[in-house]
Amino acid sequence: MNAEFIEALNQLEKEKGISKDILLEAIEAALISAYRRNFHSAQNVRVDIDRESGKVRVFARKTVVDEVADPRLEISLEAAREISPSYQLGDIVEIEVTPADFGRIAAQTAKQVVTQRIREAERSIIYQEYVDREEDIVTGVVQRMDNRFFYIDLGRVEALLPLSETMPGERFKQGDRVKTYITRVEKSTKGPQIFVSRTHPGLIKRLFELEVPEIYDGIVEIRSVAREAGQRSKIAVSSRDEQVDPVGACVGHRGMRVQTVVNELRGEKIDVIPWSDDPEEFVANALRPAKVTRVEVDEEQKVARVVVPDHQLSLAIGKEGQNARLAAKLTGWKIDIRSESEAENPAPEDAEAEDSATDHPPAADDPEEAVPESEESSD
Structure with a gap:
């Protein structure tokens, strides 16, 4: 290795952000293993790379003792003082043992280490970039x-x-x-x-953020998302500006904004509804496009009992209970849907089981599964 190698490390440090000193320390550690492997040495050695010239030297490190038991690891006090009179028992003496052809081994080892470290650094950079984009x-x-x-x-x-x-x-x-x-x-x-x-609900949120500037700017907020991927989704939105209609902003002129999201999701239907802090109003909104006559909520049981016109019952429930199920996920409430005629003339068994969910649709999922996904919700 030579000064050109050191200059190459300097360039790597600038371009890849890999510290030259860390690279040199890694090369020195690798060269110790290479020395022992190639020269079948069990000595305790240290490798030093000159930070300016790139010159590589190998030093055997020996402990000063009275009587030498292992000459590979120890040196007598008398021999040590021939090198320097200042040595005392227990000191470490370093003796250069650089092999004549060690430069070739050093160059090969350095190339391997640098290549590996560059690969690791690039992987680390990519990991950090994408872990921040979860x-x-x-x-x-x-x-x-x-x-x-x-x-x-x-x-x-x-x-x-x-x-x-x-x-x-x-x-x-x-x-x-x-x-x-x-x-x-x-x-x-x-x-x-x-x-x-x-299929993740967060995909809808991010797609709407791309299409709706008001969401990106923080004027309109997606408060909750419920999704059955590939079929239908509901999103609840609110506005921080009274003059901005959150539903209109998400739907766009002639429905262009929401249609762009629908197209990306291969035709998945999306209902955009207004968020409300009033659970009765929010549950009624969540059941759109069905019209709701009234909503009664049981805060303790987290159950909303909904009454709809007779002709709106199937619409409120949805195909295979989908509309009611999505509304429950969106709001976090169990939803019991009944028609007006059923509400006025409840069957005896219904009167006894008033606290249970409706038999018509799977009106709502379990409340633990129906918590609004506000952090993952998207428009």
């Missing part, structure tokens, strides 16, 4: 797939899209561009692993 949206190109993942090229790294995190019936081919939501970033021996999703 719960964010990224756009990539589909490279390939196997029986577990789609592999999405994000530029400097591949993301893993599990087949279970794609929407029903959704398939990609090589070269397709796709937007995904980063769910987690993990370190591995082969570098950072980035897991993404197409």
Whole structure:
């Protein structure tokens, strides 16, 4: 190694942000192993690289003793004082033992160490970049797939899209561009692993942030999201400015903004509803497009009993209970839906089981599963 090598390390430090001193320390440690391996030496040695010239020297380190038991590790006091009269018992004497052809070994070892450290540094930079982007949206190109993942090229790294995190019936081919939501970033021996999703509720939030400037600017806020990926979603929005209609801002002129999100999600229907601090009003809003006659809430049981016109009952419940189920997830309330005629003339068994959920739809999920996803919700 020579001064040009030191200059190359200086350049690496500027370009890659890898400390030259850390690199040199790593090379010195690797050279100790290389010396012992190549010269079959069990000596206690130290390798020194001159920080200016790049010259490499190897020193055997021996302890000063009265009687030498192992000459590889010890030196007598008499021999030590021939080197320097100041040595005392217990001191460490360093004697240069640099082999004649050690420069070639040093160069090879240094190249390996530097290459490895550059690889580790680049992996660390990529990991840090993407771990800071968890719960964010990224756009990539589909490279390939196997029986577990789609592999999405994000530029400097591949993301893993599990087949279970794609929407029903959704398939990609090589070269397709796709937007995904980063769910987690993990370190591995082969570098950072980035897991993404197409079904996560957070994807809707991020897509709306891209399309609605009022959300990006903080004027409109997405308060809650409920999603059945590939089928239907509901988002609840509010505004910090009384002059800005949060629903209108998200829907856009002639529905263009919400339609852009729908197109990205391959036709998934999205209901945008106004958030309310009043649970009765919020539950009524969440059941849209059905019209609600009245809502009674049981704060203790976290149950909302909803009455709708007879002709709105099937709409409020939705196909296979979907509308009621999404409303429950969105609001965090169990929802018991009844028609006006049922409410006026309850069946005897219904009167006895007044606290139970409605038999019509799976009116709501368990409240633990129905907590509003305010942190992951998206518009």
